[in-house]
Amino acid sequence: MRSGRSNVPLLVVIALLVTMLYPALFLDHRLAPEASLKSEPPWRVQWGPYPNPSPVAVEAATGLGPRLASITRDGLRVAVWNPWIGGGRPGWLSSPAEGGAPLPLVAGLLARHGWAWTALLALEVALAFASAWWVLSLLGTGAWPAAVGATAYALSGPVVGCWLGWQGSALALGPLALVPALAPPNRARHRAAAWIAVLLLLVASGAPAMPFIALAFAVMILSRPLLERPARWGAPVVAVVVVMTIAIPTLWLERNGGEPGAPTPALAPVQPAPGLKALVVAPPLPGGAQVQPAFESSAYLGVATVLLALVGVVRLPRRVRGLWLGAFAVSATLTMLPGALLARAGIHQRPLGALALAAAVLAAFGAQLLHDKVPSPVRRQAVGFAVWVLVVAALAPPAARRLPFAPEEDAGLPSPIPVGSQTARFVGVLGMLPPDIGATLGLADVRAAAFPREPRYASLLGAGRGGELPVSRALDPRTARLSARWLLEPLPLRVVSGELFAHVEPVELQAQHERSLDGLRRFRTAVPAWACRVGLPAPAAPAxxxxxxxxxxxxxxxxxxxxxxxxxxxxxxxxxxxPPGPATLAMSPRPSEGGAQIAAWDASGLRLAREERGVRVWEWDLARPLAFVATGVEPENGDAPAQGTAVVVPNERLGALRPLVSGSGGRVEVLASDPARVEVEVEPAQAALLVIQVKHRPALWRAVVNGKRAATERVDYVWTGVPVPAGASRVILRARLPLGVWLPACAGLVALIALARPRRER
Structure with a gap:
């Protein structure tokens, strides 16, 4: 019996993994939400008609997917700064939503290329089952009843709905919060270590883990009176202090990763309340004609789980009946209340995970009651197995339908432009490459789905909801000054060229009447700034x-x-x-001399670089390199934007920075460009202002000029300027956490190791 108890969870978790990962294990498929984007430009031109993608897959491909790809490709280098999204922003260390949750981080760092999503799913399924099974075992259930409850939790809607999102870590690891509350170690320091480890995992998983922590403290309060044996509360208190110390880098990056002085963004609205029907009715296939809202899909518990939970109310021991019935009732109430009422009470997260765990505990005790009714041990095992199969049959199909598997050859997305350094950023229009997805391909996007704590950058970009950029704004020179070198337009649309042609104004050329030795006719003209093409009327156009x-x-x-x-x-x-200014156009003579010559200048600065693979790639002449020497400064409140390599600076810094500019510029060479480090060699003839198109974050990005710390300036509203002396200089701009931030965090980790270390026997 004891060996059976130890073997059941292993066999069940293997069965669950084989069930969920069957396409990957036997059909050479991979979990690839990105494949759903083949219905989006530019890939739909290459693949032709493609089925309507699952909304769940699209959300994963544009949400967690780019962060997961950045971690897989760049690893620890994008921990502090991720240059691929939104012109650069704090990396995964700043928040779970940026990929810093424990399980996406493990999957991204350790999985082979192309297998990160599959590894993440395996981790979430296995750990959700294991953590719930551990809790149920501590509550005294048998092996098969615990397997039934753990399966009901691992395949419930709240957990399944977060498989492809950063919230999946919180749901998979959430039940661990109850372990130190239900079975505290004997030694005080080991109790503290257990609480630290659990709280650290859950705090790193983000807000969805908070209901589990609240449930754990409720277990402690109800199992032991609050004022009785206060020493029992010493371990959680120590754990909270140590975890907050370890979390200082995340809190610091959250505060200092945005624009200096930017207001704190408003909290996201509470999700709509699911109906009671969503708890027991399986959601339809995602992408079908009648797609159930995503939030209602995540509330699914299943008829089998609900029926077992009703039976379990009878079987629950009296000492825990009130606790778990109360947990289920409170979680269900908070889940069903209107969002406005919850927001008014300061609750911004519906406790769906806690609801699923409470239902799983009740279902496990229901299975225990059926298990105990059978006298024969062999029949007990058969009944337990049959109940488990019933739960799997009810929950596995809706869960499996959410998984966007694809054959290996179709799993990846080809890049529409050559993958290069993050110094050459792009912007897409008309649905071309949804914001953030460029990070999956190794392309740096000036857009992002959202810009929290970046009001200046968001205003300059002018992106709409979800980060999409209208064509008129994409053609604005300000977009090029936000470092966008490439403008991507999907085929067969030709809206960009139409916009350019609509703004071309014909001009009359002045003929030169002097005879030329080469026989060409010449016309005086003025080349406008950023002229990229000139047109002549076709009937009289020369060869x-x-x-x-x-x-x-x-x-x-x-x-x-x-x-x-x-x-x-x-x-x-x-x-x-x-160069702009007076020039001459020379052409072969026409058969009929005389008459005015008309020409048209296109001064948009956009050149058609290539047209292939479902995309037209335009290149901005106005785009500036990653690093350059400013040749002029203008105040921020000026009427016209600065041109060329001139920059705008805050009005109060205009007098101090004006002596650092001259029209001559200087030699600039980028020696290295890593996610969190840029090294530049510059050689101006006089003291100058070096501009590096890295977002100005003076607390995070530190400049070193010739080995000495240097101050930075905000230029062009959002970029970083570094004053440099005359002559050759080496400038290093590096994103680093201050000593006062990472040193306490290291001390907290050392405290965790010291508390967890077993005592030597004498």
Whole structure:
């Protein structure tokens, strides 16, 4: 019997993993929510018609997916700063939502490439079952009844609904909060170590774990009077102090990772209350014609679990009956109350996980009652197994339908542009690459789904809800000044070229009447700033066109970017870097001389770099490199935005920074560009202001010039400026936690190890 008890949980967890991971184990599939994005541009052009994706898969692919991919690709380097999302933001150390929850972190760091999602699912299923089984064993249930309750919890809607989100860690590890409350170690320091370990895991998992912690303290209060034996409360108090010490880096990054002085973002609204029907009726297949809201899907407990829970009320021992009935009643009440009422009471998280755990405990005792009614030990095992199969049959199909498995060859997404350094950022329009998904491909996006504590950056970007950027805003030069070098437009749409053509204004050229030795006709013109192409009327357009200024001549190549907009014009590309101002257009003579020559300049600064694989890739001439020397400073309240490598600075810093700029600039070379470190070599002729397009976070990013600490300045509203002396200098900009932040956290970890260390026997 004892061996059976020890073997049952192992056999059951293996069976659950085989059931949930069957496609990965036997069909060479992988859990790949990203494959659902093949119905989105640009991939739908490559794959053709693609089934409607599951909303759950799309949410995972654009939510946790990019963070998981960044951790898998860059590991510890993105702990403090993640350069791939929203122009750069604090990395996974800052919050569970950025990928810092324990289980996504373990899966991202340890899983092989392409298997992070599958590893995460295996961890969540196994640990949700194991933690619930441990609690039920401590409550005195038998092996099979404990397996029934643990399975009911591991496959319940609240747990399954978070499998593909960062909240999954909290639901999988949440029951562990009850272990030190139900079975505290004998030694005080070991009790403290147990509480520290559990609270640390749950605090790192985020807000969804808080109901479990509250339930654990309720168990302690109701099992032992609060004022009786107060020494019992010493361990939890010590644990809270140590855990808060270890969590200082996360709290510090949460406060200092945003723009200085930015207001604290408002808490997310409480999710809508599910109906009672959602507790017992299985949700329909995601993506079907009648898709149940995601929150109601996550409230599913199953008919079998509810019936067993009703039976378990009779079987519960008197000493714990009130506790678990109360836990179920309170959790159910908070789950069903209107969100406005909960928000008014200061509750912003519905305790669905605690509700599922309470129902699982009641169901386990219901299975225990059926188990005990059978006199024969062999029949008891058979009854326990049959009840477990009944629970699995009720809960496994709805859970499995949420898993977006895909064949290995279809699991990944090809990048629409060459993957390079994060210094070349992009922006997508018209649904092209949903915000954040670029991080999955190793591409740096200036957009993000949300910008908490970044009001300046969000205002400059002008993104709508969910981070999408309208075409008019994407073509605004301010987007290029936010370091967007690439503009991605999905095919077959050609909206960008239409917008460019609509803003082109024809001008009349002035003919030069002097005869030229080469026989070309020449016209005086003025090249506007950021001119990228010039057009001539098609009927009279020459076969070749030259652009000249004193000492320079360039034959212009044909440019087809705007060819589809009108047959009345023929376009030629202006060489990049051509200076604005007076110039000459030279062309072969027409059969009929005389008449005015009309031309049209496109000064958008956007060039069509390539058109392939379902995407048109436009490149900004206005985009500046990752690091450059400022050639001018202007006040932030100026009427017109700064041009070129001139920058705007706060009004109060204008006088101090004006002596650091000159029109000559200087040589700048980026030696290294890592997620949390940029190294630059600069050589200006005089003292200068080096601008690095890293968000200005003076408490987090530290500048070192020639080995000495240097102050940083906020330039262009959001970027970092570093004053440098004349001559060659080496500048290192590094994201680092202050000594006063990580030293107490290390001390807390040392305290945990010391408390958990077993005492040597003398």
């Amino acid at each position: 070749a066109l030259w652009l000249e200024d004193p000492g320079r001549q360039s034959q212009l190549a044909p440019d087809g970017a705007l060819a589809a907009e009108s047959d009345a014009w023929r376009w030629f590309a202006v060489p990049p870097g051509w």
